Amino acid sequence: MLSYALFFCLGCIALSLILNLVRLFTAPTLPDRILTLDTMAVNAIALIVLYGIWAGTGLYLEIAVIFALTGFVGTVAYCKYLLRGSIIE
Numbered sequence: 001m002l003s004y005a006l007f008f009c010l011g012c013i014a015l016s017l018i019l020n021l022v023r024l025f026t027a028p029t030l031p032d033r034i035l036t037l038d039t040m041a042v043n044a045i046a047l048i049v050l051y052g053i054w055a056g057t058g059l060y061l062e063i064a065v066i067f068a069l070t071g072f073v074g075t076v077a078y079c080k081y082l083l084r085g086s087i088i089e
Contacts, residue, residue: 013043013050020039041071
């Protein structure tokens with residue numbers, strides 16, 4: 001039963017990544033694109049975690065945490081660049 005639930009969740013998150021990719025190319029403004037990239041990072045983290053559950057190892061959970069930190073820093077850097085025009089002051 002767990003394997004069916006994992007494959008269903010993997011399919012749903014893969015579908016959401018495809019829809020996010022469509023939104024990335026059709027977004028009207030730059031902040032919408034940044035938000036879409038952040039959402040794609042969250043979906044990628046979910047895929048990594050689900051694969052780690054399926055594989056039965058904790059290594060993928062650590063990779064997901066590192067990817068989450070990288071995604072957060074990237075989103076903050078993009079937003080700071082939009083607000084101030086430079087990242088480093």
